[in-house]
Amino acid sequence: MRCPFCHKDQADRVLDTRPAEDGAVVRRRRQCKACNRRFTTYERVETTTIRVIKKDGTRVPFDRSRIQSGLQRACWKRPVSDKQMDSLISKVEAEIEKNFETEVQSKFIGEQVMQFLRELDQVAYVRFASVxxxxxxxxxxxxxxxxxxxDSNENF
Ligand SMILES: [Zn+2]
Known part of the structure; x- marks a missing residue:
C-alpha cells in the first residue's frame, strides 16, 4: 500500500480493520513503516457475498442471522438445538452456492429452510411455514x- 504522505510503497502496519458502512468494504487504519504516519484505506473485500433479491426487488447481502432469527422463532420451546439450527443454515447456504453465483431470490431461501426444517421438526416447520x-x-x-x-404417515 503506497503511503499517501511519503509515497513509499514500503510495507505498512495494519493497526485496525473494521467493516465500513457498506458491508462489502473494510476500513483499515495503517501506519507507514517509512515515515510512521497513519492513514486510512477503504478496501473491497474479495469474498463474493451473494445478494438476496427480496420480494419487492431490493437486494441485500446474504445474512445468516436473518434466517437464524426466523428459525429461532419457529423452534421456540421445540427440541431443536442451536447446533441443529446452525447446520440447517449451512445446508441452505450450500444449496445457494450450488445453484446461484451472485444473486438468489429470497423465495428460494425460504423454500430451502422449509424443506430442511420439515425433516428436522414438524411443529417448527408449520410455524415457519405459517409465517x-x-x-x-x-x-x-x-x-x-x-x-x-x-407425509409422516407415508414414512411409517
Ligand atoms: Zn510514509
Whole structure:
C-alpha cells in the first residue's frame, strides 16, 4: 500500500480493520513503516457475498442471522438445538452456492429452510411455514398441517 504522505510503497502496519458502512468494504487504519504516519484505506473485500433479491426487488447481502432469527422463532420451546439450527443454515447456504453465483431470490431461501426444517421438526416447520407462506386463514394452516401428517404417515 503506497503511503499517501511519503509515497513509499514500503510495507505498512495494519493497526485496525473494521467493516465500513457498506458491508462489502473494510476500513483499515495503517501506519507507514517509512515515515510512521497513519492513514486510512477503504478496501473491497474479495469474498463474493451473494445478494438476496427480496420480494419487492431490493437486494441485500446474504445474512445468516436473518434466517437464524426466523428459525429461532419457529423452534421456540421445540427440541431443536442451536447446533441443529446452525447446520440447517449451512445446508441452505450450500444449496445457494450450488445453484446461484451472485444473486438468489429470497423465495428460494425460504423454500430451502422449509424443506430442511420439515425433516428436522414438524411443529417448527408449520410455524415457519405459517409465517413464511403468510397463511390467509385457518384453512391454509390446516391444509399444511394435513400435508405434514400425510407425509409422516407415508414414512411409517
Ligand atoms: Zn510514509
Amino acid at each position: 413464511y407462506l403468510k397463511f390467509q386463514d385457518v384453512r391454509d394452516f390446516v391444509n399444511e398441517v394435513n400435508s405434514v401428517v400425510e
